[in-house]
Amino acid sequence: MSSADEGAEQIRLGVVLLCHADLVMAARMARIWLDGGARVAIHVDAKTPQAELDAMQQALADCEGVLYSPRHRCDWGRFSLVQATQDAAEMLLAAHPDLTHVYLASGACLPLRDISELTAWLARDPQRDHIESVSAHDVGWTVGGLNEERFSLYFPFDWRRQRKLFDRFVDLQRRLRIRRRMPRGLSPHLGAQWWCLTAATLRAILDDPRRAEFDRFFRSVWIPDESYFQTLVRRHSVRIESRSLTLAKFDHKGRPYQLYDDHIRMLEDSRCFVARKVWPGSSRLLTHFPRPASDQARTLPPDPVRIERLINRTVRRRIYGRPGLLMQSRFPRKDAENGKTSAPYAVFQGLTDLYPDFESWLARHVSGDVHGHLFGPEEVEFAGRVRVGPGAISSSAIVRDHDPQGFLTALIRISPKMQVFQFGPRDNQALNWFMATDPNAHIFVVTGAWMLPLLHSGMPFDDVRRVAATLQRSELHQLDILNSIWVKARVHVWDMTDFLARPQALLDNAFWQIDPDAELVRDLPPMRDMAGLDQLLRRLRNAGLRPLLTGDLSGLAPVPDGAAPQSERNGPR
Amino acid sequence: MSGLKRLPIWKRLRRRAERQWLIARAARRRKVLHPVADRTGQIRSRDILAFVTQRNERIRLPWFLKHYRDLGVQHFLFVDNDSDDGSLDYLKDQPDVSVWWTDAGYKQARFGMDWINWLLMRHGSGHWCVTVDPDEFLIYPHCETRPLRALTDWLDGSGRRSFSAMLLDMYPKGPIEAQPYHEGQDPFQIARYFDPANYTIRKNPKYGNLWIQGGPRTRAFFAYDPLAGPALNKIPLVKWHWRYAYVSSTHMLLPRSLNLTYDEDGGELASGCLLHAKFLSSFSQKAAEELDRRQHYANSQEYRAYHAGLQGEADLWCPESREYQDWQQLEELGLISRGNWA
Numbered sequence: 001m002s003s004a005d006e007g008a009e010q011i012r013l014g015v016v017l018l019c020h021a022d023l024v025m026a027a028r029m030a031r032i033w034l035d036g037g038a039r040v041a042i043h044v045d046a047k048t049p050q051a052e053l054d055a056m057q058q059a060l061a062d063c064e065g066v067l068y069s070p071r072h073r074c075d076w077g078r079f080s081l082v083q084a085t086q087d088a089a090e091m092l093l094a095a096h097p098d099l100t101h102v103y104l105a106s107g108a109c110l111p112l113r114d115i116s117e118l119t120a121w122l123a124r125d126p127q128r129d130h131i132e133s134v135s136a137h138d139v140g141w142t143v144g145g146l147n148e149e150r151f152s153l154y155f156p157f158d159w160r161r162q163r164k165l166f167d168r169f170v171d172l173q174r175r176l177r178i179r180r181r182m183p184r185g186l187s188p189h190l191g192a193q194w195w196c197l198t199a200a201t202l203r204a205i206l207d208d209p210r211r212a213e214f215d216r217f218f219r220s221v222w223i224p225d226e227s228y229f230q231t232l233v234r235r236h237s238v239r240i241e242s243r244s245l246t247l248a249k250f251d252h253k254g255r256p257y258q259l260y261d262d263h264i265r266m267l268e269d270s271r272c273f274v275a276r277k278v279w280p281g282s283s284r285l286l287t288h289f290p291r292p293a294s295d296q297a298r299t300l301p302p303d304p305v306r307i308e309r310l311i312n313r314t315v316r317r318r319i320y321g322r323p324g325l326l327m328q329s330r331f332p333r334k335d336a337e338n339g340k341t342s343a344p345y346a347v348f349q350g351l352t353d354l355y356p357d358f359e360s361w362l363a364r365h366v367s368g369d370v371h372g373h374l375f376g377p378e379e380v381e382f383a384g385r386v387r388v389g390p391g392a393i394s395s396s397a398i399v400r401d402h403d404p405q406g407f408l409t410a411l412i413r414i415s416p417k418m419q420v421f422q423f424g425p426r427d428n429q430a431l432n433w434f435m436a437t438d439p440n441a442h443i444f445v446v447t448g449a450w451m452l453p454l455l456h457s458g459m460p461f462d463d464v465r466r467v468a469a470t471l472q473r474s475e476l477h478q479l480d481i482l483n484s485i486w487v488k489a490r491v492h493v494w495d496m497t498d499f500l501a502r503p504q505a506l507l508d509n510a511f512w513q514i515d516p517d518a519e520l521v522r523d524l525p526p527m528r529d530m531a532g533l534d535q536l537l538r539r540l541r542n543a544g545l546r547p548l549l550t551g552d553l554s555g556l557a558p559v560p561d562g563a564a565p566q567s568e569r570n571g572p573r
Numbered sequence: 574m575s576g577l578k579r580l581p582i583w584k585r586l587r588r589r590a591e592r593q594w595l596i597a598r599a600a601r602r603r604k605v606l607h608p609v610a611d612r613t614g615q616i617r618s619r620d621i622l623a624f625v626t627q628r629n630e631r632i633r634l635p636w637f638l639k640h641y642r643d644l645g646v647q648h649f650l651f652v653d654n655d656s657d658d659g660s661l662d663y664l665k666d667q668p669d670v671s672v673w674w675t676d677a678g679y680k681q682a683r684f685g686m687d688w689i690n691w692l693l694m695r696h697g698s699g700h701w702c703v704t705v706d707p708d709e710f711l712i713y714p715h716c717e718t719r720p721l722r723a724l725t726d727w728l729d730g731s732g733r734r735s736f737s738a739m740l741l742d743m744y745p746k747g748p749i750e751a752q753p754y755h756e757g758q759d760p761f762q763i764a765r766y767f768d769p770a771n772y773t774i775r776k777n778p779k780y781g782n783l784w785i786q787g788g789p790r791t792r793a794f795f796a797y798d799p800l801a802g803p804a805l806n807k808i809p810l811v812k813w814h815w816r817y818a819y820v821s822s823t824h825m826l827l828p829r830s831l832n833l834t835y836d837e838d839g840g841e842l843a844s845g846c847l848l849h850a851k852f853l854s855s856f857s858q859k860a861a862e863e864l865d866r867r868q869h870y871a872n873s874q875e876y877r878a879y880h881a882g883l884q885g886e887a888d889l890w891c892p893e894s895r896e897y898q899d900w901q902q903l904e905e906l907g908l909i910s911r912g913n914w915a
Binding site for chain 1: 719772773789841891
């Protein structure tokens with residue numbers, strides 16, 4: 001027997017049980033507390049039908065010492081809840097003057113450990129008040145919504161039933177700069193509703209000579225059940241453990257999380273004394289807990305890290321979602337994606353035009369999946385030209401163009417390796433802004449390289465001129481985007497002559513960027529023959545089409561001032 | 574969650590007129606429904622109900638009923654469209670089934686939705702209602718440990734009235750006819766595969782829902798006209814009110830706010846899946862029969878394509894197909910999400 005266990009004999013625990021729905025479960029909880037030796041005062045919401053209360057009283061008829069406090073009609077976020085707590089606590093303290101601690105719990109709060117372990121825990125420091133109490137001046141205990149304004153504004157309207165009036169009245173008061181003054185000597189504190197106070201502290205709060213003044217103030221504070229005791233305890237207690245003994249997590253909208261059968265293991269590991277809020281249908285959970293007292297676990301402190309991590313993870317998923325995921329229940333608006341794609345990817349433009357075998361050569365040099373022109377006009381050129389791509393994505397250009405963003409994000413999400421693909425002005429340009437503003441994108445562009453396939457196409461000159469005009473317009477438009485100030489991708493743009501001056505070094509650098517383990521570039525794939533390109537460029541010039549993108553080829557074509565397209569401050573459209 | 578963009582008043586009035594037209598139409602066609610077994614008196618106020626139209630699905634019904642009973646559906650309301658395989662007799666004898674018989678045209682009843690809208694209006698108001706076909710099996714996050722009631726309670730608590738569950742086509746490996754399906758068998762022992770990422774999504778500005786297309790049907794049967802492939806978005810679970818109406822199958826509803834089952838700010842809402850056990854051994858026979866009846870959507874284009882595809886013993890399986898394991902796998906792939914239902 002440790003000294004704590006001897007001390008546990010000194011602890012007389014009282015419980016205030018607030019119930020509003022599902023009294024069957026509440027009766028069950030009351031019995032757990034009573035069997036553990038606690039005295040219980042039950043408050044039942046006045047809105048609950050009398051028949052249910054009768055059934056509860058009948059169910060607890062064989063238990064001695066159950067008190068039923070006067071029933072108040074409780075509305076969420078209003079003072080009535082505090083009043084119900086006050087009355088029940090007063091009744092409990094009057095009936096059992098020997099109590100040393102009072103625990104505030106609800107009918108949906110499930111004790112996870114034997115009550116004797118709780119009293120043993122309290123006995124380790126019998127003067128300490130266990131109540132979460134965080135200064136409202138300091139940042140955010142609350143989730144979404146009002147913080148200090150809970151105290152400084154008036155809240156005469158019910159948030160659930162009169163939401164519009166509530167919101168408008170708050171706005172109006174903000175505009176009129178209304179600020180209520182706190183009663184002298186109080187500093188606003190917030191915290192979880194569920195606490196365990198020493199009888200001495202609780203008496204001091206209830207018997208405070210200025211209680212009428214405080215109650216009057218808190219009557220129009222919003223959600224006073226999260227601030228009344230939390231604020232007043234600072235006035236009367238010197239030993240505050242600002243952490244609730246009840247495990248209660250809230251979601252991003254301030255609703256309590258429910259606990260189900262599949263949480264049993266985690267709750268057991270958390271070693272919390274009490275948890276809420278239990279879904280009434282979790283029958284296995286309700287029979288599993290409270291765990292009987294065991295000698296090893298007896299004095300272990302609560303450790304809710306794991307369950308808190310789980311809940312924080314789901315909150316993150318709800319608010320931010322998974323990057324690069326488009327699905328039936330996540331379809332972010334443009335620029336609200338929280339991550340446009342899920343992993344880095346690389347786009348090479350113009351290199352297949354310079355080196356016809358570039359794709360297979362690239363696949364030997366970098367470790368990702370190297371595709372052809374994924375956005376090609378004829379079909380999706382998956383690596384190996386498979387008809388059904390990764391994740392059974394269709395290779396049909398029609399399907400891809402129906403939802404290009406979904407196509408790219410799904411491909412990147414489903415593939416374990418980095419995705420590398422070719423791009424060019426012939427391809428679908430719908431994602432230019434998307435990729436340029438995506439930090440995961442690595443874009444390497446050799447401008448004007450599309451001229452080389454034209455040179456070797458053998459098409460009549462008129463057709464070449466027409467196609468060249470289209471492709472040049474398309475690439476210039478794309479470069480406008482890549483030069484804009486909204487670019488988040490890592491973009492490298494070289495014009496063809498610059499690139500050809502030192503291709504090995506530039507490619508090395510590019511590979512190193514997308515794959516630090518890539519081997520050094522020692523060879524280059526065979527290049528297309530450039531003979532005749534300068535004549536073609538000259539013919540195009542003379543035919544009225546000024547080639548802007550190939551660069552200074554041989555001194556024949558003097559570089560115009562606008563050779564490198566100037567960035568224009570175009571916003572994302 | 575961001576709200577839907579508020580429409581101008583005349584558009585809102587049009588949607589409303591459309592909704593009222595759908596409801597009136599459903600009410601008018603109630604006369605073709607002849608009650609065979611009406612046990613709706615058993616329905617208690619908090620029960621979860623299932624609404625089903627079926628024709629000649631006798632062999633599938635036992636597993637269907639078992640699946641939804643296990644989830645916690647308390648009452649089934651069936652419309653039998655002139656079956657001749659004994660399914661009506663089978664349904665009649667089930668203790669938790671009410672069944673209506675009709676020989677009216679499926680197509681004329683907007684593919685059965687008029688009948689279902691009527692039954693929903695008459696019996697579904699105030700209940701959580703599952704509206705599915707006999708080959709659609711609802712799964713949702715935590716479904717192996719938490720009953721449907723847990724989900725609906727949580728949706729109630731979060732202020733949501735509808736829950737989306739995309740249709741996920743399941744298929745066997747090898748020719749569809751190769752493994753015969755036996756009555757009472759879990760269809761997903763045979764049809765175990767699905768396409769993990771082959772889906773396109775667009776927003777439908779008119780009703781605010783998402784159009785999801787793709788999957789194996791588009792891949793195999795609609796390769797030449799992929800955009801004509803069937804829609805996969807479904808909203809089968811709704812807390813019904815008599816003023817609601819399904820517009821087209823269970824793809825979308827009016828009022829529009831019920832279609833807002835997705836988050837536009839980058840977050841994820843909870844969603845599930847309807848595992849679609851359409852591609853079983855009885856399928857090609859069904860396709861041929863349905864083709865003769867010409868009672869299906871868009872001139873039975875779907876069945877025509879299937880029929881053509883199945884002549885050559887179609888195999889929907891491909892090396893990229895995934896074998897179904899559990900809901901966690903679907904969540905990992907991003908087909909469903911638990912949202913903030915921890």
